[in-house]
Amino acid sequence: xxxxxxxxxxxxxxxxxxxxxxxxxxxxxxxxxxxxxxxxxxxxxxxxxxxxxxxxxxxxxxxxxxxxxxxxxxxxxxxxxxxxxxxxxxxxxxxxxxxxxxxxxxxxxxxxxxxxxxxxxxxxxxxxxxxxxxxxxxxxxxxxxxxxxxxxxxxxxxxxxxxxxxxxxxxxxxxxxxxxxxxxxxxxxxxxxxxxxxxxxxxxxxxxxxxxxxxxxxxxxxxxxx
Amino acid sequence: xxxxxxxxxxxxxxxxxxxxxxxxxxxxxxxxxxxxxxxxxxxxxxxxxxxxxxxxxxxxxxxxxxxxxxxxxxxxxxxxxxxxxxxxxxxxxxxxxxx
Numbered sequence: 001x002x003x004x005x006x007x008x009x010x011x012x013x014x015x016x017x018x019x020x021x022x023x024x025x026x027x028x029x030x031x032x033x034x035x036x037x038x039x040x041x042x043x044x045x046x047x048x049x050x051x052x053x054x055x056x057x058x059x060x061x062x063x064x065x066x067x068x069x070x071x072x073x074x075x076x077x078x079x080x081x082x083x084x085x086x087x088x089x090x091x092x093x094x095x096x097x098x099x100x101x102x103x104x105x106x107x108x109x110x111x112x113x114x115x116x117x118x119x120x121x122x123x124x125x126x127x128x129x130x131x132x133x134x135x136x137x138x139x140x141x142x143x144x145x146x147x148x149x150x151x152x153x154x155x156x157x158x159x160x161x162x163x164x165x166x167x168x169x170x171x172x173x174x175x176x177x178x179x180x181x182x183x184x185x186x187x188x189x190x191x192x193x194x195x196x197x198x199x200x201x202x203x204x205x206x207x208x209x210x211x212x213x214x215x216x217x218x219x220x221x222x223x224x225x226x
Numbered sequence: 227x228x229x230x231x232x233x234x235x236x237x238x239x240x241x242x243x244x245x246x247x248x249x250x251x252x253x254x255x256x257x258x259x260x261x262x263x264x265x266x267x268x269x270x271x272x273x274x275x276x277x278x279x280x281x282x283x284x285x286x287x288x289x290x291x292x293x294x295x296x297x298x299x300x301x302x303x304x305x306x307x308x309x310x311x312x313x314x315x316x317x318x319x320x321x322x323x324x325x
Contacts, residue, residue, distance in 0.1 A: 009268045016261045023254040033247065038298065041250065045257050045294040049287045056264040057280055063271035072272050129273050 008062070012055035019048035064125060065107040067096065073128075075137050075145035079106075079201050091192055091200040109200070113158045124152075146204060155200075157184055160191045246297045246304070253293035260286035 022044030031037050063069055071080030082088050083096040083105060096105040111121040131137050140148060164171070166184070171177055176196070183189040192200045199205050260283050267279030 012268050013265055016265045020258055020261050023258055027251060027254050033250075033301070041254075041294060045253055046291050049257055049261060049291070052261060052264050053284050053287055056268055057284075060267050060271065060276040060280055063267075063276060064273075066271075069271060069273070126277075129277060133274075 008055050009059045012052050012059055015048045015051040015055065019044045019052065022048070061122070064122070065104045065111075067103055067106050070106040073132050073137075074142065075132065075140060075149050077142060078146065078203055082201060082203055090202050091197060095200075109159060111159070113156070113162055127152075150204075154187060155190055155192055157187055157191050164191075246301045249293055249297040249300065253290045253297065256286055256293065257290035260284070260290055 022040055025031075026037065026041060026044070067080065067083065070076055079092065082090055083092040085093055086097070092105065092109070095109060096102045098105070101108045107121075111117055112124070114120075137145065137149065166172070166177070166181075177184070180189050184191065189196070191197050263275075263283035263286065264279045267275040267283070
């Protein structure tokens with residue numbers, strides 16, 4: 001999604017304020033219901049609210065791509081903290097320090113790639129909200145969430161390859177890349193695995209940072225960090 | 227009188243019972259709630275406010291606009307014969323018979 005910038009939020013607020021002013025004027029001053037008033041009400045009930053709805057939707061969708069939005073649930077505190085730690089050397093932290101997309105590092109790395117990637121990612125996000133508010137994650141302690149919350153499906157190497165092309169000469173000359181090209185393409189081996197580039201969120205892989213916590217409940221886990 | 231005419235007459239009679247102005251007022255109050263929900267999602271972009279604004283907030287806004295459209299329809303149907311609680315100058319009201 002292209003960056004809309006903060007002006008879209010300002011536009012949404014401005015049109016909401018104008019619409020509210022028109023409506024309050026009608027409710028308080030009680031003008032005659034002539035053509036002029038009807039047209040003003042058309043602006044206050046139709047045109048400006050439509051602008052507010054459209055711009056707030058775009059601004060809201062963009063807000064969902066920000067790292068702070070992902071970190072607003074306490075179950076993501078550790079991931080957020082590690083990603084924003086200036087001293088951390090995890091894949092997540094190093095990508096978050098990238099000046100080009102660091103503010104949206106969670107979304108950029110976890111969004112599904114492809115034509116319907118944006119829509120699929122947002123649908124997956126709704127699952128996260130469901131798990132958080134209705135699936136019991138909201139009441140979990142941090143320790144419980146570290147144990148229970150895991151990525152829903154194996155991390156797709158395609159997401160890495162959105163930026164890190166596998167066709168460049170420098171990539172192809174790495175012996176490990178050459179040897180595992182087929183496995184990497186088939187997602188049999190993850191780029192973010194120990195021995196390769198390491199886990200993106202190593203603290204979530206058990207006390208030693210190597211093995212994943214087994215899910216105690218066995219219920220479907222919310223998709224999150226690898 | 228055909229069945230269609232009877233239905234039409236019944237619908238018009240029902241529309242006449244309700245005040246155009248009160249329906250517009252309802253539309254205004256409902257729209258203000260919808261605008262507040264959408265503005266809140268901009269000021270505080272947390273998961274629930276954003277989802278609430280994109281779903282419930284927009285439905286509230288659509289309901290308000292539909293109330294306004296219905297009031298306009300009622301206004302067209304009944305002409306200038308507004309309800310007694312209509313705000314503004316009395317020129318909107320029909321003059322009583324014989325005046």
